[in-house]
Amino acid sequence: MTDVTEAIARAHRQEWARVVATLARRYRDLDIAEEMTAEAFAAAVERWPADGVPANPGAWLTVTADRKAIDRIRREAKRAQKHQEALMLSDAPEPLGVIDDDRLRLVFTCCHPALAMEARIALTLRMVGGLTVPEIAAAFLVQETAMSRRITRAKTKIQAARIPYRVPSREDLPARVTGVLTVLYLIFNEGYLASDPEQNAVRGDLTAEAIRLTRLVRDLMPAHGEVAGLLALMLLTEARRTARVSAGGELVALGDQDRGAWDRALIAEGHALVRARLASGQPPGRYQIQAAINAVHTDVRDVRDTDWSQVIALYDQLAVLDRSPIVRLNRAIAVAELDGPEVALAEVDGLPLEGYHLFHATRAELLRRLGRSDQARTAYGRAIELAGNTAEKAYLIRRRDQLGAP
Amino acid sequence: MAQYLLSVLTDSTELATEGEMEAIDVFNEQLVGQRHWVFAGGLASPVAATVVDGRDGEPVFTDGPYLESKEHIAGFWIIEAADLDVALRLAGQGSKACNRRVEVRPILREEQA
Numbered sequence: 309m310t311d312v313t314e315a316i317a318r319a320h321r322q323e324w325a326r327v328v329a330t331l332a333r334r335y336r337d338l339d340i341a342e343e344m345t346a347e348a349f350a351a352a353v354e355r356w357p358a359d360g361v362p363a364n365p366g367a368w369l370t371v372t373a374d375r376k377a378i379d380r381i382r383r384e385a386k387r388a389q390k391h392q393e394a395l396m397l398s399d400a401p402e403p404l405g406v407i408d409d410d411r412l413r414l415v416f417t418c419c420h421p422a423l424a425m426e427a428r429i430a431l432t433l434r435m436v437g438g439l440t441v442p443e444i445a446a447a448f449l450v451q452e453t454a455m456s457r458r459i460t461r462a463k464t465k466i467q468a469a470r471i472p473y474r475v476p477s478r479e480d481l482p483a484r485v486t487g488v489l490t491v492l493y494l495i496f497n498e499g500y501l502a503s504d505p506e507q508n509a510v511r512g513d514l515t516a517e518a519i520r521l522t523r524l525v526r527d528l529m530p531a532h533g534e535v536a537g538l539l540a541l542m543l544l545t546e547a548r549r550t551a552r553v554s555a556g557g558e559l560v561a562l563g564d565q566d567r568g569a570w571d572r573a574l575i576a577e578g579h580a581l582v583r584a585r586l587a588s589g590q591p592p593g594r595y596q597i598q599a600a601i602n603a604v605h606t607d608v609r610d611v612r613d614t615d616w617s618q619v620i621a622l623y624d625q626l627a628v629l630d631r632s633p634i635v636r637l638n639r640a641i642a643v644a645e646l647d648g649p650e651v652a653l654a655e656v657d658g659l660p661l662e663g664y665h666l667f668h669a670t671r672a673e674l675l676r677r678l679g680r681s682d683q684a685r686t687a688y689g690r691a692i693e694l695a696g697n698t699a700e701k702a703y704l705i706r707r708r709d710q711l712g713a714p
Numbered sequence: 715m716a717q718y719l720l721s722v723l724t725d726s727t728e729l730a731t732e733g734e735m736e737a738i739d740v741f742n743e744q745l746v747g748q749r750h751w752v753f754a755g756g757l758a759s760p761v762a763a764t765v766v767d768g769r770d771g772e773p774v775f776t777d778g779p780y781l782e783s784k785e786h787i788a789g790f791w792i793i794e795a796a797d798l799d800v801a802l803r804l805a806g807q808g809s810k811a812c813n814r815r816v817e818v819r820p821i822l823r824e825e826q827a
Contacts (some may be wrong), residue, residue: 422803469819472798472799
């Protein structure tokens with residue numbers, strides 16, 4: 309990569325959201341903001357190799373995008389009045405929100421609860437993340453035209469229904485931050501659970517993109533515990549990603565992973581975030597607790613050293629906030645390590661998770677440890693039927709076949 | 715300021731109970747007090763509806779609503795609100811007051827028409 313290409317890639321990572329956000333505030337129009345920002349980057353690709361990289365790439369891009377926006381507005385007579393309005397709006401001192409940053413307004417607008425969840429995800433990746441529509445379509449295995457329509461429809465609704473371009477009011481803020489974190493976590497999981505990251509690198513890249521976006525939100529809301537918790541959770545999960553799938557494309561269970569392959573830098577950063585949250589003394593939310601559970605797992609070089617009683621205590625804490633049976637299922641897996649498979653099986657049986665592959669996979673593993681091979685085989689069979697991910701399927705099939713024929 | 719239509723959705727023909735009416739009154743007063751109020755009304759059941767088609771001269775009347783559906787609109791508010799966040803918050807309170815779901819839809823402004 310030449311220096312200029314690298315400078316453009318860096319500017320794209322660092323400045324895209326800022327330029328879109330600035331234009332969106334100035335012109336109150338996400339279409340103009342998005343298109344003119346894209347054009348400014350296209351201009352950079354054209355001109356920086358000849359003219360050199362400007363001293364302040366962000367300012368250059370903003371000014372270029374802004375000029376293009378004004379040109380376009382002048383060209384479109386219909387927009388003239390809008391431009392006038394926009395200028396008047398930006399002259400008036402705006403009431404400052406709880407946090408004042410254009411990028412944060414952009415994040416909250418893209419993750420607005422009046423938009424469908426899939427639209428929020430697509431819009432966030434496009435407007436804040438700077439991914440192209442074809443990239444987003446490929447990552448979500450959706451036709452490009454369908455993805456493009458989804459984004460256009462969301463933008464139309466924002467405009468027509470007057471979804472505001474600002475940080476929510478204090479009373480709305482907690483729920484809205486939770487909504488933003490949900491979007492970021494869904495993006496992360498989409499990448500993390502991608503069954504074939506080798507073949508579909510775009511999907512795999514979603515984890516890195518989700519982490520980047522969460523870092524941005526954390527920069528904008530540094531005091532928010534759950535933002536830090538989600539970032540820590542993502543880092544500690546991402547750290548294990550390469551160890552999680554074998555060379556043969558099969559899932560590797562936590563206890564069997566090559567811990568030397570874990571990313572120590574990500575783990576150190578995740579642990580530091582978890583420690584800082586613990587030190588804050590504030591009651592943790594669900595992401596912070598999940599991050600703490602992952603911190604316990606990543607704290608030891610040997611699975612046998614895992615502090616299972618600590619894991620169970622954290623799941624108990626999580627169960628108070630989240631009554632989902634999935635939390636109880638995960639808790640039971642830790643119970644198996646501390647109190648044995650029999651106790652754990654008693655906790656798992658009866659959970660209303662008939663349609664969830666990990667319920668059957670967990671039962672299969674517990675039954676296997678109890679020597680009840682026939683029942684284990686049936687449970688593996690159910691899990692294999694329900695599993696959507698090829699790496700998980702491969703793992704479950706091998707586990708089942710190890711039991712031999714009935 | 716923009717205007718929004720808040721439609722009250724229901725799948726039954728039961729009218730509001732006394733308790734619901736009281737809560738609606740309180741909500742209406744709040745709308746007036748906070749300068750969100752434009753207009754509101756309850757609607758008679760769809761059985762009372764007549765569809766009129768006057769496009770080809772002499773109007774043609776059809777008994778009943780234009781769409782037979784499980785749900786219908788039992789009433790509505792028209793409110794003034796700065797943006798959707800405000801409208802959604804009011805709709806939430808209105809839904810609670812009348813004990814029914816509420817659809818929020820922006821009314822077109824001149825510049826959009």
